[in-house]
Amino acid sequence: MTDPLAPGPKGFHTTHWSLVAAAKTEADHARAREALEELCRLYWYPLYAFVRDRGHPSHEAQDLTQAFFVRVFETYGLATADPARGRFRSYLLGAMKHFLANESRRARTRKRGGGEPVLELDALDPEKRYALEPAHSEDPDAGFDREWALESTARAMEALRAESEANGKSETFEGLKGSLTGVELARGETAETLGMTEGALKVAVHRLRQRYRELLRAEIAKTVADPSDVDDELRYLVTALRGVGS
Amino acid sequence: MSRSSSNSCPHCGASIPARASDRLCPACLLEGALEDSPEEDLPEEDLAESEELPREFGGYRLLSVLGSGGMGVVYEAEQIATARRVALKVLGHELDSPDTRQRFLREGRLAAGVNHPNSLYVYGTEEVDGRPVITMEIAARGTLQDKLATRGPLPVPEAVDAMLDVIHGLEAVFATGVLHRDIKPSNCFVSSDGSVKIGDFGLSVSTLVKDDSYLTGTGVIMGTPAFASPEQLRGRDVDVRSDIYSVGATLFALLTGKPPLEGRHPVEVVAAVLEETPGSLTELRVDVPANLAQVVARCLAKRPDQRYPDYAALRSALLPFGSTRPAPAPMGHRVFAGFLDIAICGLLPAVSVHAFFGIDIDDDRLFTERSATQVVAWIGLSTWFVVYFTVFEGIPSWSNATVHCLGKVCVTGSTISRPRSPLPPGMVLCRPVSGPTTSGSLRMGAPCYSTNRGPRSLELRRSSRSRASWVNSDSCTRSRRGSIRSRFRFTPVRLCRALRSAPSSDSRSSSGVCVRSWINPRGSIDRSVRPPSLPCRV
Structure with a gap:
């Protein structure tokens, strides 16, 4: 049985975004579309929040987001994908801005009505999530980055939670997740609650942090062209969060 | 206007967005994933403690973790070929460097030269899966530190008996030209018949080899300052009287449950050992005879020439406070x-x-x-x-x-x-x-x-x-x-x-x-x- 809290394999060489950016052949395009769709499904909400922050009402923001993804998937989003331009986040934001600037309301409506929706936004209840966010007068671009950062950390957290559940260590995960931000837990009390020694608790915390770190880096790595860019992207997102959060 | 409330991160103090995953600070999560984020050092013994045991390790089956020394983890193990129960000391992964490997093997070499009932017997050293290990006799009833942890301060005769056993072992160790240099309750092992054996020669040096030093190559003092003599902490030449200091400190701990001198961190402990005088045993514990307190105080004298000159003298001084007397012969x-x-x-x-x-x-x-x-x-x-x-x-x-x-x-x-x-x-x-x-x-x-x-x-x-x-x-x-x-x-x-x-x-x-x-x-x-x-x- 794999221990979800144990260190996993380190390193990866191909990112989703690099697949998209590097697609040249038909076969490449097929794989690239798959990767792009996955990315869009993962990061739809920051785009939706971005559209909302631009002042569009809820139903209109849903239409625009939906239409944007249709456009991206129809054109494979590859025409403007350029590895030299950096991250998937930047690409997506740039593409959305371009889309918003050029699409008329009618065209968007036509697109939505005439095509199959690529995301079940109603089911995802985007407005409920958006309502959770604090109202702010920040630049929508900064809001987009912040949402992106939240989405990344949440993805990694969900992956870790799923691993723990699969290995029957949900209780350990729930008891120790508070330590992932670097907070020191009350060891004696937590160890007693989880029925482990303090030494074993230290190890579990260490491994949980290590695994989360790997999952988060993997999550970020999906959106950069080169794995070596992960740290830069992490720093950028930290700056985006610190800039508005505190 | 705020659409929702947010709280503060206990780590960085920033407000946590309401939509943050599990209400955890996303900035701290991201910072923790940076390549250069400080990673917590995990002690080898903690890693060992969480290992799934039993498991096979070379020709041994590791059964449980007995504890950890300065250089590795000690397992209770079974030698598969002979079914013999042994204690297996394995050099820690994070410590495995040429220098530590050399010192680890030296520990095995020095200890293997001692054959005495009051010294933990070392069967030998070998390399298992690329890691040096020392195979030694297993002490069935833990250490004196374990005794202290479970029972608190020991009765006077029991504590003295234990130290008399330790002195016997140390005398044999010293007879082979070895100074132990790390005598403390956790290095005194209790065997199944209740006798106490000295073990863990991780810091021992040969009195015959001039370049054996208490200091590591980087000048870091190894060992447990609370039980080390002042001259040992200063890095000066040590002789048997340094070990006698440690014996006194150990006896003090057995009688009171704590070392003679303490501090909040190692630097304070070192300063206390160098400068301060330990409290009187009779004040800390009323049933300690005044003469025994004097014996311990003499062991803990700052100057080596004020201590007992050898183990025989110390043993003679302690003997009246033990529980045993020689039985008449046939x-x-x-x-x-x-x-x-x-x-x-x-x-x-x-x-x-x-x-x-x-x-x-x-x-x-x-x-x-x-x-x-x-x-x-x-x-x-x-x-x-x-x-x-x-x-x-x-x-x-x-x-x-x-x-x-x-x-x-x-x-x-x-x-x-x-x-x-x-x-x-x-x-x-x-x-x-x-x-x-x-x-x-x-x-x-x-x-x-x-x-x-x-x-x-x-x-x-x-x-x-x-x-x-x-x-x-x-x-x-x-x-x-x-x-x-x-x-x-x-x-x-x-x-x-x-x-x-x-x-x-x-x-x-x-x-x-x-x-x-x-x-x-x-x-x-x-x-x-x-x-x-x-x-x-x-």
Whole structure:
């Protein structure tokens, strides 16, 4: 049985975004579309929040987001994908801005009505999530980055939670997740609650942090062209969060 | 307006967005994932503790984690080929460098040279899966630190007994030219029969190799400062008195539950050991005898020359506070010892006096008349008795050395530290007999061979034959449970608590007969003889 809290394999060489950016052949395009769709499904909400922050009402923001993804998937989003331009986040934001600037309301409506929706936004209840966010007068671009950062950390957290559940260590995960931000837990009390020694608790915390770190880096790595860019992207997102959060 | 509430991150203080995953600060989560984020060092023992056991490791099956030393984790393991239970010390992954590997293997090498019941036996060193390991005897009942943790401070006799065992082991270690340098409760192992063994030679050095140092290559002091001597912490040359300091600190910990000097962090501890004087044992614990507190205080003296010079002296000082006394030997050995004393102490001077002065030693004129010849003979006899018993029983180091040459019988461990007799050791045996027996005369070997009762003494003095008979009957009448005589003279003879350790090389004669003696609280000497099959323990 794999221990979800144990260190996993380190390193990866191909990112989703690099697949998209590097697609040249038909076969490449097929794989690239798959990767792009996955990315869009993962990061739809920051785009939706971005559209909302631009002042569009809820139903209109849903239409625009939906239409944007249709456009991206129809054109494979590859025409403007350029590895030299950096991250998937930047690409997506740039593409959305371009889309918003050029699409008329009618065209968007036509697109939505005439095509199959690529995301079940109603089911995802985007407005409920958006309502959770604090109202702010920040630049929508900064809001987009912040949402992106939240989405990344949440993805990694969900992956870790799923691993723990699969290995029957949900209780350990729930008891120790508070330590992932670097907070020191009350060891004696937590160890007693989880029925482990303090030494074993230290190890579990260490491994949980290590695994989360790997999952988060993997999550970020999906959106950069080169794995070596992960740290830069992490720093950028930290700056985006610190800039508005505190 | 705020669409939702947010709270603050306890780590960075920033407000946490309401939509943050699990209400955890996303910025801290992201920062923790940076390549250069500080990663917490995880102690090897913690990693080991969380390992899934049992598991196979080379030719061993690791069963459980026993603890960790300065350089690795110690497992309880089973040698698969022989089904033998052993303790397996494995060098920690994070410590595996050429330097630490060398020191680790040196530990095994030094420890393997020691073969003593009070020293944890090391079977050997080897490499398993690329990691150096030391295979050693397993201590079934943990360490003295475990005892402290579960029971708190130990009763005085138990603590002293434990340290006497440790001293035995250390004496053997030192005899092989090794200073231990890391004596502390967690390095004293309790075996299944309750005896205590010294172990973990991770910081030991050979006194024969000049470049063996207490410092690592980077100048970092290794070990446990609370139990290390001041000169050891200063990185100066150390000798056996440094280990004696650690023995004292360990005994202090056993009696009080804490080291003699403490601090909030290692630097404070080091400063305290170098500068401060430990608190008085008697103030920390009321049932600690003042004399024992003095013994511990002397061990903990800042200057080495103020401590006990060697283990024998320390052992002698501690012995009265332990729970054991040597048991009387079987009757045959006691009779043998009695005849030996008669031969040396009685027949030899009798022949000499007769040859030089023409006086029979049994002649009453020797004690009643005042002629010059008789006075000289009397002084000569008295001197002989003083010398005899001083050499053979009064001074342990002399007796050990001398008796090895004579009669292959050794006399060890006169405990003269409590209470100290007002007379020199030899004189104790020749104290003036009080009462109506004699008018200021001395009797031969009075404490050993007389009841100190006047009428009976007079009667017994009638002839050498009767005296010899009485001496032997006296030896023979000592029973394992204590004779009437020994009880009367406050020298009860008790059985040892446990006959568990083999004698050290200096406590057994080549004939295997051990004669023991000690001075009781009134200053007289009790003695017993132990057969070769029984261990000597002083």
